[in-house]
Amino acid sequence: MKKTVFFGALAVAGMAAGVAAAGTLDDVKARGKLNCGVSTGLVGFAAPDANGNWEGFDVGVCRAVAAAVLGDPTAVEFVPTTGKTRFTALASGEVDMLARNTTWTFTRDVDLKFEFVGINYYDGQGFMAPKSLGVTSAKELDGATICIQTGTTTELNLADFFRANNMSYEPVPIETNAEAQQQYLAGACDVLTTDASGLAATRASFENPQDHIILPEIISKEPLGPLVRHGDQQWGDLVRWTLNALISAEELGITSANIDELAKGTKNPEINRILGTEGDLGGMLGLDKQWAYRAIKAGGNYGELFEKNIGENTPIGLARGLNAQWKDGGLIYSPPFR
Amino acid sequence: MSSMTDTPRQPFRLSMLIYDSRYRSITIQVVALIGFIAGVAWIVNNTIQNLATLGKSPDFGFLLEPAGYDINQRLIEYHSQMTHARAAFVGLLNTLLVAVAGCVLATIIGVFVGILRLSKNWLIGRLMTVYVEAQRNVPVLLWIVFLMAIVSEIPPRPADFRSGEAQMLFDSIAVTNRGIYIPEPLFANSLGDVTVLKGVLKDSFYFSISLDLIVLLAVFLGGLVISGLIKRRADRIQEATGERPTTWYLRLGIVFLPTLAVLYMLGFHLGYPVLKGFNFTGGIHLRNSFVALWIALSLYTAAFIAEIVRAGIMAISRGQTEAAAALGLRGGKIMSLVILPQALRIIIPPLISQYLNLTKNTSLAIAVGYMDITGTLGGITLNQTGRELECLLLLMLIYLTISLSISSVMNWYNERVKLTER
């Protein structure tokens, strides 16, 4: 690291320190830190607290991966990215993975050459409006001024929605969620649109959340998930199965509270395989046997992360809904550990 | 004569490439060229390799695919199903719009401030100094976002107009926190538009020009030309007879009457903005992003122009004025025949380079969401398609073209004033 710092400084003199392109996993291990792209600040998903510590649902995924790879959930460098900068940050190698409420779409997967490793939140695009506006449905928004984050899928959905419904609107393009909030509260736009989860999180940070309603229409599917660069299968597998470990842990009842107990060995072979007391799944990923144990221990299983950061007992108050385990009628479903 | 023989011809040795001044310059140039080509090749090679690992290959085909996003301010027809190239074109026109509007306003303010700074009035002098220093020592981006904050925080919301808390100015101008709505010129008996480039490249570059505007401009310019002829004739008569016929009413009439007549025939009237639904409709909507960018850039550049104007006027020595006065010229004539032609020669070149700066600074539009070429091609298109290389190349090329055009105007002017110099 010192070397890159030093050579980096010399770069101004026209020197480039070529480091042979190794796998992301080796890079991360050598660096001792995971560079994780998150949003610039969306309470509940990823936002720094007053001391600069990042917290949130997406942050939890980053920490789990760091714990699995490096053994330390705090060995993460959070790189704030806007809707616009996130993909270049990932493509240019500035971050190793992106956990930034990013929608899995065909073009991003195929054309932009990214690899979505799974879905950690099933979402859809919604609208938020002040109650005083007197709007109860998105169909009444003809002629409205709408704040929209640029570089997102929501920008495209919005155009489609209004075109399909033969309505006109005035888009106010905005870079970050913070700005969107401010413009919206200042009344520079009538409604704010983005992922429904994002709307709930944004509303929770308002002074008077009850003055704003989220309109019933959900105009798109927004499956949000972590992603990595295309072409590094090993790293992709690792992030994918870390996420799956969190999901399976909830399904199998492994929590941060009982994990130490369970790690001594259980009668359930799948639990044992996950926690490394049976077989060597970690070895196949290029890690040790305890990887999933550490990942789950870092912030708890999927359900725990959900409840702690965005669940019904938080100000954001999202119900599990589609994001319940498949056994409970939701869509959250991990392939088996075997 | 025999003493002027050539130096004895030496056989060529390799070291002569360096030590012999006849060859050295060639050597250096060849080395430089090779170095340059090697450098470029190195970058290109890296790029190809890197793109290959990313699995991308440079391809401009995406420009003709549907953009998918909407743009709020458009001078030409546009909707989300049109191509990325079209979106870029919309952005380019927006760039040019704010650049031209900015240059005009900056010049007006700059000349004004420059002259005021020369005034002996203590208070005004101080105020102008404060203005100039405040603009020059604070980043323009900060001014832009600051102005954006002002225009979106302070004016009333459209809803306040409904509830009567806010009123339109003269019943025709609405200043809201979403922008300023002003009346628009309309023609009841419009002649229609001419559309060019329709159907070329998936309709990416077509635009229409209002025939009304063309006719109006033609009539107005025609009036100006005729008025010029009349003036010329008056000059001639004055030279021949010493008496100047009074022509001002004739000239005024010729310039304005036909134009007014055409306006009447076209059924000119104003369309006023009215509050309808969520927003005002009708009229011309000057969006906040445009207003903030326009005013901020103009104020900022004007501070520099003011200094240029001041320096230009101060550079003309008092003696010139006095000499002109001694020749019997009067105030206005001194200004237009003696001072201005000289001052302009000093003022215009740096002025043009300020225009260039302003034009480049319009790219800061992206900070307030004004959809210029950087916001469309270098912003949303780049992001939605992931074509960084192609988009940025195009973007730079476009800016380079604009800049080079402006500086060639400057060079042309410099050449011209140089020729008239003795």
Add this chain to the structure above:
Amino acid sequence: MSEQSYVRDEMLPELPPPATEVGVIGWMRENLFSGWLNTILTLAGIVIVYFAVAAALPWFLNSVWNANSLSECREILEGEAGACWGVIRDRFNQLMFGFYPHEEQWRPVLAFVLLFVAIAPILFNPMPLEMKIAWGGFIIFGLWLLWITGAPILAHLAFLVAGLALYYEPWARKMLFFSALYPFIMVWLMWGGSAWYVISALLGFVIGYLIYRLLEPIMGFLIAVIVSVLVAIGWWFFLAAPFAAWMAGIIPLELTPVESRKFGGLMLSVMLGVTGIVGSLPLGIVLALARQSDLLIVKTISVGFIEFIRGVPLITLLFVASTLLNIFLPPGTEFDIILRVMIMVTLFASAYMAEVIRGGLAALPRGQYEAADALGLDYWKAQRLIIMPQALKISIPGIVSTFIGLFKDTTLVSIIGLLDMLGLANAIRATTAWNGIIWELYIFIAFVFFIFCFAMSRYSMYLERKLQTGH
């Protein structure tokens, strides 16, 4: 005779001017109300000032400093309009240093104050009296800054010695060496890590220079330069890192490493400005010389580069830094975004620098070139000994204004997501505590920039006067 005519043999005392011409009234008549146009202007000015003050003054007077969030602030204000400077107090450290580790913040401060030590010998040789006094004040200020950021005693001492050395004439000249070393010191202070890496980078220059001195008499200028450059590059690429690692093993000279990702706030702007200018000086000189030369290809390349850079907005170059630069470099090269921005900013500045220096070259009287020729100096010697030193001296005001421009332009990095002061303002507004705060942050940032830029431009005017009398 004497009784016939009266001759006054002493001057009459001057009468006091009429009351309307002196004192406050006279001054006002002369400066504010001399004619109807002036009177109108004055009245308009008064109206403007009145409205500005009426709008802003109550807000300023109602300042709240001791609040930790906007809502707390509003509670204290009880509905009245007032400025909430609590946000500045709360985030001051961040606005200055970004995320630079708290215990290490004396390092940027030391780098900052040493910057002045490095610049002073370039600007003044010897120091004029008024500068000597100002310099004393600066030393005290610097020590205070170091003290409040908790710098170790050694840092205080280093600064004190370096600062005082400028007073001592025989040393003051030698301090130019310090100026040359400064970029390396700064790199070490800012990035930390083992000093040996920086030292071995520096050694590359030293080795190159020694080889040049050794070879020049034997092989002539050009070959000597080529060989020494090659050797230096060889050193950097193959030997520098092992050497540094080896030395670090023996004598560790360590500072906690800090990644440039952590740079932010005012510090980032200063860093970008300084690296941009320092890096662009050599590049700019080369470009300017190339543009002036009559070698067609060299000239074309230089003109092409300069016009290209000057023809595109800085923001597009920053986009290149943030999205493309890594693609242009060999696969696997990894610079973090701040380094990439530094590279682009340096390239950007070098085009402008080249034009400034070209101006300096052009302003040099022809006689200087002719004198150099008459002395029989070759091109490079003439440049090094006669032309460049003078051209650079004439260019100093231009360089300062390039620096001011660059310093202001560093705010653009907020657009590509770096957290300079403007970027931080957005980040701060995104937090729950300060959601909705606007003016205070902008005003503070504008104020900071104003102080810096205004001081610099005034200083450069002062220099310009000094330099003029120097001729």
